[in-house]
Amino acid sequence: MNILDGKATSIALQEEIAAEVTKVIAAGGKRPHLTAVLIGMDPASRAYVGHKVKACAKAGFESSTIERGKEISQTELLEIVRTLNNDKSVDGFIVQLPLPDHIDATAVIEAIDPRKDVDGFHPLNVGNMSLGLPTFLPATPSGIMTLLKRHGIVTEGMHAVIIGRSDIVGNPMSVLLSRNSEPGNCTVTQCHSRTVDLKSHTLKADILIAAIGKPHFITSDMVKEGAIVIDVGINRISDSTRKSGSRLTGDVDFDNVAQKCSWITPVPGGVGPMTIASLLENTLQASLQNTDGIS
Ligand code: NAP
Numbered sequence: 001m002n003i004l005d006g007k008a009t010s011i012a013l014q015e016e017i018a019a020e021v022t023k024v025i026a027a028g029g030k031r032p033h034l035t036a037v038l039i040g041m042d043p044a045s046r047a048y049v050g051h052k053v054k055a056c057a058k059a060g061f062e063s064s065t066i067e068r069g070k071e072i073s074q075t076e077l078l079e080i081v082r083t084l085n086n087d088k089s090v091d092g093f094i095v096q097l098p099l100p101d102h103i104d105a106t107a108v109i110e111a112i113d114p115r116k117d118v119d120g121f122h123p124l125n126v127g128n129m130s131l132g133l134p135t136f137l138p139a140t141p142s143g144i145m146t147l148l149k150r151h152g153i154v155t156e157g158m159h160a161v162i163i164g165r166s167d168i169v170g171n172p173m174s175v176l177l178s179r180n181s182e183p184g185n186c187t188v189t190q191c192h193s194r195t196v197d198l199k200s201h202t203l204k205a206d207i208l209i210a211a212i213g214k215p216h217f218i219t220s221d222m223v224k225e226g227a228i229v230i231d232v233g234i235n236r237i238s239d240s241t242r243k244s245g246s247r248l249t250g251d252v253d254f255d256n257v258a259q260k261c262s263w264i265t266p267v268p269g270g271v272g273p274m275t276i277a278s279l280l281e282n283t284l285q286a287s288l289q290n291t292d293g294i295s
Pocket residue numbers: 140163164165166167168169170191192193194195198211212213214232233234235271272273275
């Protein structure tokens with residue numbers, strides 16, 4: 001079994017991005033600027049945004065965070081989006097999901113200028129991705145593609161089974177892996193909560209991608225010998241051995257599944273860091289595209 005090391009790969013990628021930023025600045029260009037909009041006090045969202053801000057600083061980006069309480073109105077949030085759309089100093093921004101129930105997340109995403117939509121969630125960018133046109137790819141699936149590529153894994157002809165059909169992970173992942181590209185050229189099966197006899201599908205997977213949100217859901221009896229297993233899940237479970245009383249774990253029963261795999265991502269240290277590196281890639285791309293004379 002080999003580890004798909006997201007932490008090391010993302011550090012390498014972030015160093016490359018930082019070197020590119022240094023070159024842009026030396027040529028008189030603009031420092032990329034990412035803004036995160038954080039609504040409410042959800043600790044997981046706060047932690048994700050914290051990681052993104054830290055990564056920006058390391059890569060030489062400017063970053064800013066706009067924080068509002070969960071009682072913010074839809075109108076107020078749309079006004080923040082409009083202001084960021086018009087703010088020339090901001091190259092890209094994200095509105096951290098999930099949003100409070102009274103906010104229409106689709107309306108908020110649709111209000112983002114697609115040229116600044118570095119999460120790649122705007123319908124225009126989703127459409128471009130589906131058509132294989134240049135766009136901002138959603139950070140998590142894009143990070144997984146980079147992880148496969150940088151570990152020299154050739155996916156052509158493989159049967160990929162993806163569990164999950166969210167707009168941010170499962171759906172774009174199935175589009176990217178079925179593309180005529182490398183990584184890509186997979187035959188993709190996409191499963192979800194209504195799939196009958198899930199195990200019959202997972203056992204056929206050369207690449208198994210779990211994006212479910214249920215700790216240790218994928219057990220070793222569901223995995224084919226020699227499979228590549230990508231664990232997207234981030235779940236907090238209680239752990240009395242930790243000072244905090246809890247720890248993060250994935251959707252895969254790592255200890256048992258790892259013994260059967262050719263490659264596997266750990267949690268933490270797998271997909272998570274790659275997501276952040278991909279967001280930085282998108283922001284750099286936005287900055288280069290939105291700045292006259294530098295490309
Ligand atoms: P989501 O929107 O809740 O989607 C979960 C998917 O799992 C749904 O499509 C659901 O099916 C499916 N599912 C649930 N129970 C199932 C079952 N028993 N059998 C088969 N399928 C089942 O979640 P998400 O946003 O895609 O995120 C998934 C996980 O990845 C979460 O743990 C999240 O925290 C994590 N995540 C990690 C990163 C990262 O950077 N590492 C990024 C994003 C998300 P239905 O559609 O039928 O409900």
